[in-house]
Amino acid sequence: MTHLGTSLIHADDKDNRVSDVAPPINVSTTYRYDETDLIPWRERENLDFMEKKPVYSRLAHPNATRLESLFSEILEGHAVIYSSGCAAFYAAMVHYNPKKIFMGQCYHGLRAIANIMTRNYGVEQYTLDDIEKYAQEGDIVEVESPMNPYGTSIDIKSIAEKAHSKGAIVLVDSTFAPPPLQYAWDLGADVVLHSATKYFGGHSDLLSGVIVVKDEEVCKKLRDDRIYLGTNVGNLESYMLLRSLRSYELRILKQSENATKVVEFLNLNKERFDKVLKEVYHSSLQKEAFVKKQLVGGYGPVFSMSLQTIDQCKKFPGKLKYFHHATSLGGVESLVEWRAMTDPYIDQTLIRVSIGVENADDLIKDLETALQELHNGA
Ligand SMILES: *Cc1c(COP(=O)(O)O)cnc(C)c1O
Numbered sequence: 001m002t003h004l005g006t007s008l009i010h011a012d013d014k015d016n017r018v019s020d021v022a023p024p025i026n027v028s029t030t031y032r033y034d035e036t037d038l039i040p041w042r043e044r045e046n047l048d049f050m051e052k053k054p055v056y057s058r059l060a061h062p063n064a065t066r067l068e069s070l071f072s073e074i075l076e077g078h079a080v081i082y083s084s085g086c087a088a089f090y091a092a093m094v095h096y097n098p099k100k101i102f103m104g105q106c107y108h109g110l111r112a113i114a115n116i117m118t119r120n121y122g123v124e125q126y127t128l129d130d131i132e133k134y135a136q137e138g139d140i141v142e143v144e145s146p147m148n149p150y151g152t153s154i155d156i157k158s159i160a161e162k163a164h165s166k167g168a169i170v171l172v173d174s175t176f177a178p179p180p181l182q183y184a185w186d187l188g189a190d191v192v193l194h195s196a197t198k199y200f201g202g203h204s205d206l207l208s209g210v211i212v213v214k215d216e217e218v219c220k221k222l223r224d225d226r227i228y229l230g231t232n233v234g235n236l237e238s239y240m241l242l243r244s245l246r247s248y249e250l251r252i253l254k255q256s257e258n259a260t261k262v263v264e265f266l267n268l269n270k271e272r273f274d275k276v277l278k279e280v281y282h283s284s285l286q287k288e289a290f291v292k293k294q295l296v297g298g299y300g301p302v303f304s305m306s307l308q309t310i311d312q313c314k315k316f317p318g319k320l321k322y323f324h325h326a327t328s329l330g331g332v333e334s335l336v337e338w339r340a341m342t343d344p345y346i347d348q349t350l351i352r353v354s355i356g357v358e359n360a361d362d363l364i365k366d367l368e369t370a371l372q373e374l375h376n377g378a
Helices: 004-010 063-076 085-098 107-119 128-134 156-165 214-228 235-245 247-268 289-294 310-319 360-377
Strands: 078-082 100-103 122-127 139-146 169-173 191-195 209-213 278-282 302-307 335-338 350-354
Touching: 004 063, 004 122, 004 247, 063 078, 063 100, 063 209, 063 235, 078 085, 078 214, 085 107, 085 139, 085 169, 085 191, 085 209, 100 107, 100 128, 107 122, 122 128, 128 139, 128 156, 139 156, 156 169, 156 209, 156 289, 191 247, 247 302, 247 360, 302 310, 310 335, 310 350, 310 360
Parallel strands: 100 122, 100 139, 139 169, 169 191
Antiparallel strands: 078 209, 191 209, 278 302, 302 350, 335 350
16 A cells, blocks of 8 residues: 555546646636537436536535545545535534434534534434443444544544444544544544544645545445535635645644653643643543554644633733644644633633644743743742
8 A cells, every 4th residue: 555645645646637746726616518528417327527527616626626536545435525624524414314423522513513403303412421322223423532622532442332333323533633643444433534624734724624434325425415515625725735735744743743742741840830730631641551552653733731720721822932822723833722712611721732843842941931930920
């Protein structure tokens, strides 16, 4: 098999339409029909044609097609691209149409989508502890690991085994640790979801999401539904995401390594700042044996810490030089967020940290200075 770094540059070579080395930006929503190939829609046997000869950009467009070739290769399945991670999750819900959905700690937006499903269609919601008791054939078990916002891991394999014994479908949200950090298929996933807004995009300038399945028929149905849900990725975003993916492996490995160094520093020096720093959360600090087996390529670039008071959470971001105070994660620039700003379901003293590709020692120094100032003032 081709290695990740090579696939990121070449998996979409087969989709070249022009001689340009860098793929062109295609802003057109509509494409001229080929006068020598006039086949009416009702005579089409399948929708594959629109990837070779685009018709209308809500259906397929050249750089989105390239993205699907690339993601299908690096994520080892059939990839379907969307306008955001939330749109991707919603598409999976529409396709699988579960009666029950089982979720643990997860991205608040996915919980909000489940709430819409409950409101409109009476979908029942349960926790991951309820799988053995209530799960049935065709239900969805949504597993997010590492978890947003903590950056800690749960045992995907053991949850997947429980779900499969009941005939439920396991959807793994692997946004926090895409390959080469974690390989969700090896852990029992039936469907893999990534918010491509995060590490694949990597520059905090585009929204996108991807669903990956092993069954080609399911992939075709998802692509067909997407035409009418209107959730294909945008033209310009698809160009930008393709460009970002070329350097993805370099970024994720550096970000993950940086984060592990920063977490190690904070954990070793916790006592020095004990009037501020209450707890640090990250997969690298977990002792359970499954964590190392899941995160084969690194512990991931996001971690969280709880501070002693809400007031400290408000002041801390303003004391940092290199961390923007903003939501989201996965970009080349480091971010901190007082998580209460966007997540209604979370510990109100939690600070989420997303580590970028800056020098780790500079980031450590920055955090150390801010924590020391708050500690001295407490
Ligand atoms: C951001 C995020 C999503 C949602 O992705 P969007 O692209 O913002 O819609 C889903 N899951 C996780 C774990 C995320 O961090």
